[in-house]
Amino acid sequence: MAPHAYFRSLRLAPLAGAIMLLAACASSGAAKPTAQASDLYAQLDQASKGYETAVAQARAGNTQASQKTLAAALDQLKVASAHCSSTPGCDPQRFFSVFDRLLRLKDSNFALGDDVDGMDDDPPEGSSGKSGAAxxxxxxxxxxxxxxxxxxxxxxxxxxxxxxxxxxxxxxxxxxxxxxxxxxxxxxxxxxxxxxxxxxxxxxxxxxxxxxxxxxxxxxxxxxxxxxxxxxxxxxxxxxxxxxxxxxxxxxxxxxxxxxxxxxxxxxxxxxxxxxxxxxxxxxxxxxxxxxxxxxxxxxxxxxxxxxxxxxxxxxxxxxxxxxxxxxxxxxxxxxxxxxDGAQGSIVLSRPASLTELTVCLGSAGGMSDGWFRTLRNLNPRLDPQAAQPTGTRIIVPKLLERPYGARCVDGPWPILANDLHTAVLPVVPATPAPPPAPSRSSGSGKARSYTVRRGDTLTSIVNRLGCSSVQEVAEMNGLSQQHIKPGQTLKLPSCR
Known part of the structure; x- marks a missing residue:
């Protein structure tokens, strides 16, 4: 096994599963640990040191010894963490702390490894491996x-x-x-x-x-x-x-x-x-x-x-x-x-098409059950997704779509169907003209007056009682974004009657 392949094999998932089960367990606080808890803590320390030893052995190229040491350390840690929840005086937080420290130790020492699925694969076939994201x-x-x-x-x-x-x-x-x-x-x-x-x-x-x-x-x-x-x-x-x-x-x-x-x-x-x-x-x-x-x-x-x-x-x-x-x-x-497989590629349109039409004819190519609309828009942000692009336009696509484009979107029924859907004619509904503004009932010749709000008043009742122009005009004069008023509040009113 190559060293970098072994580094990738050192996963903490089994450890995480055991430790995360302790989340529901109550911490014992500052209470003095019992003898049983102290024994579990000793096993925890031994497991942690074992993990460090495994790291050192792996980096020294002693793969077989490192694998054996690591397996023993993780087994010991899993057993100790599983017993913590049922042991009086055992603090699960100590096991979480070790879990956190080992993840950080992994970051520092396993620089060639990674547990992001798919991120440590070889470059896509046909690529030099030195372009794009390197x-x-x-x-x-x-x-x-x-x-x-x-x-x-x-x-x-x-x-x-x-x-x-x-x-x-x-x-x-x-x-x-x-x-x-x-x-x-x-x-x-x-x-x-x-x-x-x-x-x-x-x-x-x-x-x-x-x-x-x-x-x-x-x-x-x-x-x-x-x-x-x-x-x-x-x-x-x-x-x-x-x-x-x-x-x-x-x-x-x-x-x-x-x-x-x-x-x-x-x-x-x-x-x-x-x-x-x-x-x-x-x-x-x-x-x-x-x-x-x-x-x-x-x-x-x-x-x-x-x-x-x-x-x-x-x-x-x-x-x-x-x-x-x-x-x-x-x-x-x-x-x-x-x-x-996010490797980037491109296609040259053999016939006019919009991004929406390409989405229809590509379907679920490459196993994309949600379709490719979002991806095509993301990769071609300058294009209006509804506008047909002329023949010869270069469109950025994931490399894995280059072949499906030729097979599905150049000839045959799918581009015809996509275009038919895209050019569907919708009924034209004439716009409804806006109603003319209500005529003002204020005389326009008198002076503005003030009014003190009484209990039970609303803007509507005030306007109706005093014969003012409109609720909206009163609200605007007083800077009221909503029609909320309270007793004792002084309002400015336009000329009424």
Whole structure:
């Protein structure tokens, strides 16, 4: 067995399964451990040391001895953790702590390995392995580094991050899977931009998963746009302009470049404090710098900082970190990402077609049960998906769709059906003209007056009783966004009668 293949085989999933069962067990607090609990703690220490020995043996090339040592260490840890829940005085949190430490040890020492399914495969057939995202194993070697530091050492496994992990694994699980699939097809455009800036891929995935879920055309209610949700002014500062009517915040490569530049700028400002940097990305760097001042070593969770953050930012930072952590360690949390061949290719249209028509004729090619509309839009953000593109237009597609396009979308019934559906004529309903504004009943010659609201009054009853122009006019004069008034309130009224 080759050394790198063995490194990939060292999984913590069995360990995770045993330890995660302890989540429901109550901690014994500060109570003195019983003799039985002390014995379990001794086994825990031995197992942890055994794991470290296995790491050292594997790195020294002693594969057979390392495998034997590792198996014994994990068996001992599983047995000890299984007995903790039924042993008086045994604190399950100690086993969680060891689990967390071994994951971080794995990040530091198994640099050639990874438990992201499909990320350590060989490059797609026919590719040089040096274009796009470079060869996947090489990209993975630096995946955990952030300015020379291990990303896993910068993610504190505290309460908020644990809670976010649970959300991603339960209520947000579908969103996480969608984000992962979307990212795999965007990876060849986005990851090289992050790699050039010496930033970890897991961080890029975590931000994208939380911001847009990999939907390139996402726009928030506040106007943030694109896969990484840049506000317009911030995007301009990092070169995301409008070119020929196209907002480059929607360009995956350009937005990844701008995001990487922003993150590096803020990491320098906050002395590589990742939590503060993410908070600045969500809540504004000016606000974070005012809160932090010169103390860039302060924790985001310090009450002085945390209590002044918006709830959105309090939720945002741990959610990004948790998604990044799961990107690095999915199987350790009983999570398995789907295998996705995201290698990028292209087709040249043999006949005019829109992205929607291509989606219909491609169907579920390549096993994509949800169809290819989202992916085609993501990879071709400048194209109107409803507009037919002329013959000879080059369309970016996943490489695995190049053959299905030739087989399904050039000749035969599917492109005809797709075009027939796309050009269906809808009935034209004439627009209903807006009603003319109601005539004002105010004389226009008198002066405005005031009125003190009495108990039981409403704007409608006041207008009707005094013969004023309209409820809307009274509301506008008094700056009332809703018709809520209270006794004793003084209202300005137009001339009435």
């Amino acid at each position: 060869s996947l194993p090489e990209a993975q070697r630096s995946v955990t580094l952030l300015h020379g530091q291990q990303l896993s050492q910068l993610i504190a496994m505290n309460g908020p991050v644990k809670a976010a992990l649970e959300m991603w694994l339960t209520q947000w699980r579908g969103n996480l899977m969608d984000a992962y699939v979307n990212y795999q097809f965007l990876r060849y455009q986005m990851w090289p931009e992050y790699q050039r800036q010496d930033l970890p891929e897991a961080l890029l995935f975590g931000i994208m998963a939380k911001e847009s879920g990999g939907k390139v055309h996402a726009v928030s209610r506040s106007g943030a746009a694109g896969p990484l949700q840049f506000m317009y002014a911030t995007g301009l500062r990092f070169g995301l302009t409008t070119e020929d009517g196209f907002d480059s915040r929607f360009d995956p490569a350009a937005s990844a470049r701008a995001n990487a530049e922003y993150m590096n700028e803020q990491l320098r400002a906050f002395n590589d404090n990742l939590e503060l940097t993410l908070a600045a990305y969500n809540g504004g760097e000016g606000r974070m710098r005012r809160l932090v001042g010169d103390n860039t070593a302060v924790s985001l969770y310090d009450p002085v900082i945390y209590n002044q953050l918006s709830q959105e930012t309090r939720d945002y930072v741990p959610a990004v970190l948790a998604a990044a952590w799961l990107f690095l360690h999915p199987e350790s949390y009983n999570l398995r990402f789907p295998r996705v």
